[in-house]
Amino acid sequence: MCARIYIPDRNQNPAAKTSRTRWHFLRGFSARTLAEELAQVTNRPSTAPPAAPHATSSHGWLRHTSEAWVGREAPGPPGPHGAFARGRALLASYAFSDPEIVAGHFDPQAPLLGRPMVLELKACGFRYLCGVVVSDVRDERGKTETAFGYRYDTRAGHVEAGTEWFVLTKDHLTGDLCFRIEAIWRPGDFPNWWSEVGFGLVERRARQDWHRLAHLRMRHLLEAGDLLPVVSPSPREGRGHHDARVRRPPTRALARQRASALAHEAQSPAANAMPRRTRDMLRRWGLSVALGAVTGLRSMMGPALVSRWLRAHPTHPCWTRTATLMATPVLAHALSLLAWAELAMDKLPAAPSRMAPLPLAGRAAMGMLVGLVLGGRRSRARRVAAGAGAMSAVGAACLAHRVRALAAPRGKRTSFATALLEDVIAFGIGHAALRALR
Known part of the structure; x- marks a missing residue:
C-alpha cells in the first residue's frame, strides 16, 4: 500500500529554491558535510511522482524494474536465523548497493519508516550528495510467501526525481528468495548544465550496472552467511553517518567474474581451480x-x-x-x-x-x-x-x-x-x- 504523495509547487516553495546539489570532483565528503546534508533532508520538499495514473511516460516518468533469485532456505515460513532474516538486515542497512556507484549514509539507529538518507552518487570521479526519505515499509507474511521491503522518495536537490521500491520475498513452497527493485523516475535537479549532459550520457549504463550488482551483492552476502554489515560511524561524528560495508564487498569487476562463474558453474567445475x-x-x-x-x-x-x-x-x-x-x-x-x-x-x-x-x-x-x-x-x-x-x-x-x-x-x-x-x-x-x- 503506497501513500499518496503531495508534490509542492517549487515556484511557491522557498525551500525548493535553496536546495542545491552538493558535488565534488576527485575527493569525497567530510563527516561534517555528510551530517549537515543529512540534517537538511527532511526539510526539503518531496519530488516523488504522484499516484497513478499520473506517473506515466506521457507525464515524463520512466520505469525500471529488475528481479532476481538471490538465495534459498528451508521451505515454509522464514526462520529467525535463516537467509531471509539475514536478507532483511542487509536490505535495511542498504548493504546491497555497490558503494563504488551509490553509497548510503544514514543513522542506523533511526526507525526505518521515515528514515532520512543521503545517497552519494559516484561517476567518472564526480560525487553528488542526494537526499531521500523512506516513505513506506512492507512487512507481510501470507500463506504462500513472506515479503519485506521499503520505498524511498527523492527530495529536492536529487539529480533524479522519483521513488524506488526494494522488496525481498520468500516462497514458502520452494524456499526461494527473490529480490526485486522497482523505480519510477525522471531527471531531477542538477548543480550545473554539464552535470545534466553527463547524466544523460552515463545514466542508462550506470543504472543497469547498479541493478545487476545489487542482485549479485545480495546473493553473495546471503551465501556468506556470517558476513553481516559492519556499522562504522566516523570518529569525528559519532552518529548520523552509516557506511554499509561488508568485509568482502564485491566490486564491479568481481561481480562480473562472479556472474560468469555462476552462469557456467555446472559446465566449468574447474573455474576456481587456481588458489x-x-x-x-x-x-x-x-x-x-x-x-x-x-x-x-x-x-x-x-x-x-x-x-x-x-x-x-x-x-x-x-x-x-x-x-x-x-x-x-x-x-x-x-x-x-x-x-x-x-x-x-x-x-x-x-x-x-x-x-x-x-x-x-x-x-x-x-x-x-x-x-x-x-x-x-x-x-x-x-x-x-x-x-x-x-x-x-x-x-x-x-x-x-x-x-x-x-x-x-x-x-x-x-x-x-x-x-x-x-x-x-x-x-x-x-x-x-x-x-x-x-
Missing part, C-alpha cells in the same frame, strides 16, 4: 602495471590517486608502513597539488622532456612506490609489484614520448589535444584500476 592467494597476487601485479603506466604518463597522478584511495579505505588489507605514510593528510594534499601542477606544466612549451635521465628515473621511482603499496604485505609479492610498476612506468613514458613526437609536427593545436587526451587516458586507467582493488 585464491595466487589469483589475488596476480591481480595485484596487474594493478601495479596499470598504475605504473599512469605514472609513466603523469608521474604524480598515480601516487596522488593511490593516496586518496588509501584515505578513503582505512581498513583495507593492503595497508603497510608505506601505505600509512602515503595516507597522511599532508602528503596526500601535497601529492594532489603536485599532480595538478604537473598537468598544467605539461602543456607549456618549456616543459622538460620525459625521456631525460632525471625525469625518467623519477617516473620509475613513482611507479615503484605505487607497486610497493599495491603489492600487499608479502615481501616477495611487493618486490615483484614494485618492479612491475617501475618497468610499466618507463614503458608508458617511452610510448607517450613517441606519440607526442609524432603529433608535434602537426601544429600546436594537435599537440595540445594529444596532451589532453593523455591526461584523460591516465586518469581513466588509474580510476579503473583502483575501482578493481578490493
Whole structure:
C-alpha cells in the first residue's frame, strides 16, 4: 500500500529554491558535510511522482524494474536465523548497493519508516550528495510467501526525481528468495548544465550496472552467511553517518567474474581451480602495471590517486608502513597539488622532456612506490609489484614520448589535444584500476 504523495509547487516553495546539489570532483565528503546534508533532508520538499495514473511516460516518468533469485532456505515460513532474516538486515542497512556507484549514509539507529538518507552518487570521479526519505515499509507474511521491503522518495536537490521500491520475498513452497527493485523516475535537479549532459550520457549504463550488482551483492552476502554489515560511524561524528560495508564487498569487476562463474558453474567445475592467494597476487601485479603506466604518463597522478584511495579505505588489507605514510593528510594534499601542477606544466612549451635521465628515473621511482603499496604485505609479492610498476612506468613514458613526437609536427593545436587526451587516458586507467582493488 503506497501513500499518496503531495508534490509542492517549487515556484511557491522557498525551500525548493535553496536546495542545491552538493558535488565534488576527485575527493569525497567530510563527516561534517555528510551530517549537515543529512540534517537538511527532511526539510526539503518531496519530488516523488504522484499516484497513478499520473506517473506515466506521457507525464515524463520512466520505469525500471529488475528481479532476481538471490538465495534459498528451508521451505515454509522464514526462520529467525535463516537467509531471509539475514536478507532483511542487509536490505535495511542498504548493504546491497555497490558503494563504488551509490553509497548510503544514514543513522542506523533511526526507525526505518521515515528514515532520512543521503545517497552519494559516484561517476567518472564526480560525487553528488542526494537526499531521500523512506516513505513506506512492507512487512507481510501470507500463506504462500513472506515479503519485506521499503520505498524511498527523492527530495529536492536529487539529480533524479522519483521513488524506488526494494522488496525481498520468500516462497514458502520452494524456499526461494527473490529480490526485486522497482523505480519510477525522471531527471531531477542538477548543480550545473554539464552535470545534466553527463547524466544523460552515463545514466542508462550506470543504472543497469547498479541493478545487476545489487542482485549479485545480495546473493553473495546471503551465501556468506556470517558476513553481516559492519556499522562504522566516523570518529569525528559519532552518529548520523552509516557506511554499509561488508568485509568482502564485491566490486564491479568481481561481480562480473562472479556472474560468469555462476552462469557456467555446472559446465566449468574447474573455474576456481587456481588458489585464491595466487589469483589475488596476480591481480595485484596487474594493478601495479596499470598504475605504473599512469605514472609513466603523469608521474604524480598515480601516487596522488593511490593516496586518496588509501584515505578513503582505512581498513583495507593492503595497508603497510608505506601505505600509512602515503595516507597522511599532508602528503596526500601535497601529492594532489603536485599532480595538478604537473598537468598544467605539461602543456607549456618549456616543459622538460620525459625521456631525460632525471625525469625518467623519477617516473620509475613513482611507479615503484605505487607497486610497493599495491603489492600487499608479502615481501616477495611487493618486490615483484614494485618492479612491475617501475618497468610499466618507463614503458608508458617511452610510448607517450613517441606519440607526442609524432603529433608535434602537426601544429600546436594537435599537440595540445594529444596532451589532453593523455591526461584523460591516465586518469581513466588509474580510476579503473583502483575501482578493481578490493
